[in-house]
Amino acid sequence: MASVPFTDREMQKAWRNNLQASTHCSRTNAHRLLLFYSIECGLKAVLMKRQSASCTSFCDEITEAQHNINKLLDYLSAAPSLKLSASLQMEPIQIKGKKIERKIDAGKINQAWRYGGCLIDTVNSSSSLRTIEDDKLEKQLMCISEWIRQELNS
Numbered sequence: 022m023a024s025v026p027f028t029d030r031e032m033q034k035a036w037r038n039n040l041q042a043s044t045h046c047s048r049t050n051a052h053r054l055l056l057f058y059s060i061e062c063g064l065k066a067v068l069m070k071r072q073s074a075s076c077t078s079f080c081d082e083i084t085e086a087q088h089n090i091n092k093l094l095d096y097l098s099a100a101p102s103l104k105l106s107a108s109l110q111m112e113p114i115q116i117k118g119k120k121i122e123r124k125i126d127a128g129k130i131n132q133a134w135r136y137g138g139c140l141i142d143t144v145n146s147s148s149s150l151r152t153i154e155d156d157k158l159e160k161q162l163m164c165i166s167e168w169i170r171q172e173l174n175s
Contacts, residue, residue: 024077024078024083024084026076026077026078027076027077028075028076028077029066029069029070029074029075029076032062032063032065032066032069032077033062033063033066033173035058035059035062036059036060036062036063036066036169036173037059038059039055039056039058039059039062040055040056040059040063040166042055043055043056043059044056048156048159050133050134050137050138050139050155051134053134053155053158053159053162054131054134054135056159056162056163056166057088057090057130057131057134057162058131059166060090060162060165060166060169061088061090061093061131063165063166063169063173064090064093064094064097064165064169065077065080065083065093066169066173067097067169067172067173068080068082068083068093068096068097069083070172070173071097082096086128087128088128088129088130088131089126089127089128090104090105090127090128090130090162090165091104091105091107091126091127091128092127092128094165097172099165099168100168103161103164103165103168104127105127105130105158105161105162106127106142106154106157106158106161107126107127108142109124109125109126109130109140109141109142109154109158110122110123110124110125110140110141111123111125111133111138111139111140111141112139112141123138125140130158134155139155140154140155140158141154142154
């Protein structure tokens, strides 16, 4: 199924509006979800700007990356320090007595937050010191947002 085409101006407006909405009120994963989508729109707007594309339909990388923030950062040759953790997961669940692991990559964070999931650091997952990653990811997304702002204003 083809994606709905959007102009470069619409993508920049979506980045700004979602970013603004995500910063209001107390911090929840619902707010982080808006921030995630803001960053996705902003990175796509930067990609369109660099390619002088006036519509998302003209950027194959946008279709290929879908919601994967790290892929978009790779396409933009952004600093590796901006990339989101590659080792995220949610608490395992039990279904019919079977333990199911839930590993999350940078293209699935939006699903975890959309359905109310909390992400944990897989490095510490085997210990009792599990680290909640949602706050850390939010801070990382804000760093990416600042990078987007600089790119769109240059």
